[in-house]
Amino acid sequence: MSEQIEHIHCLIIGSGPAGYTAAIYAARADLKPVMYTGPQPGGQLTITTDVENYPGYPDGIMGPEMMENFRKQAERLGTDIRYGMVTKVDFSGKPPYKVQIDENKEVLADTVLISTGASAKWLGIPSETKLNGHGVSACAVCDGFFFRGKDVAIVGAGDTACEEATYLAKICSKVYMIVRKSEFRASKAMQHRVMNTPNIEIHFDSETDEIIGESKVEAVRIKNNKTNEMLTIPIGGFFVAIGHKPNTEIFKDYLEMDETGYLITTPGTSKTKIEGVFACGDAQDKIYRQAVTAAGSGCMAALDAERYISAKEFAMN
Secondary structure, three states: OOOOOEEEEEEEEOOHHHHHHHHHHHHHOOOOEEEEOOOOOOHHHHHOOEEOOOOOOOOOEEHHHHHHHHHHHHHHOOOEEEOOOEEEEEOOOOOOEEEEEOOOEEEEEEEEEEOOOEEEOOOOOHHHHHOEOOOEEOOHHHHHHHHOOOEEEEEOOOHHHHHHHHHHHHHOOEEEEEOOOOOOOOOHHHHHHHHOOOOEEEEOOEEEEEEEOOOOOOEEEEEEOOOOOEEEEEOOEEEEOOOEEEOOHHHOOOOOEOOOOOEOOOOOOOEOOOOOEEEOHHHOOOOOOOHHHHHHHHHHHHHHHHHHHHHHOOOOO
C-alpha cells in the first residue's frame, strides 16, 4: 500500500523577512501554512550585522536576532516550520501542485508562496574558486573575525560592499576597495561613511586580475582598466560583494523571469502567471532589496493567497 502524499493548503518556499512575514499573515488567516526554510534559514539577514533601518528598533538590532524573532512569531501563530529544501516543482495543470522536498519527499500544495531570496555572485576567476574558504569569502560579517588586524581587500561598489568595507575597517588594519567603475553605486550616506573611514583605500577603475596564494590568500593583483597598469597588494583576506542572483532556477520551466532570473509578478500584486503561485522578497525584487520591502511583499503574498483561496473555496483538510 503506497504512502499517502501530504496535502498542504499554503506552502511557503524559503524563509527570511518575506517568507516569515507571509507565514505570520497566512497563519493568522488560518491557512495552516507550512514553510520549508531552504539552505539558509532566515535568509541573507542571518549574515548581516547591525540592522539600523528597520522600523521598531530604535537602537538597531543584529540581523540573526531579528530573523530569530520573525521565526518565533511565525511559529507562535501556527506556522509549521520545517528544515528542508524544495528541489523540484510541477506547476503544470491546476492546483494542487506537486512539489519535491530534498530528494525523497513529495507534497501537494493548493497555494505556493515563493520567498527563495537571492545568493551572492562571484567574480568567476580560478584563484577565487581555489582559495574559497582559505581567505576568499562572500560574507565579511561571517568571516571578518578571522582577519582581525590584517590587511584585506573587498570588491564591489554598492551599499553591501560599502557596509562590509566599513565593518572590516573596524577589525582589520587596512581595507582596499576595488571598484570597477569611476564611482560607487552605493547610496550617498554609505559613500560618505567609506570616504570618511581613514583605513579604507579605494581603487576606482580597477578589476581583480588574480588572487595570489597557494593554500591561503597572500596578495591580490589588480588591473586599472583605463591605464592597464597592474598593482599587487599584499593582503590576508579577499571579500566579494558584487551583488546577488535570485534563487529561482527550479521555477524556470513554469514562471516568467527577467534576463537575470528575477520572477515577474503582476504589477501591484505578488501574483505570478500561474494561478495560486505567488512570489515575494528578493526572488522578485531587484530594485529595492530591503528587509522592510521584503517583509511588505511577504504580507502581500499572504493576502493574495488568502483571497485566491477564498475565491476558490478550497476545502480545508
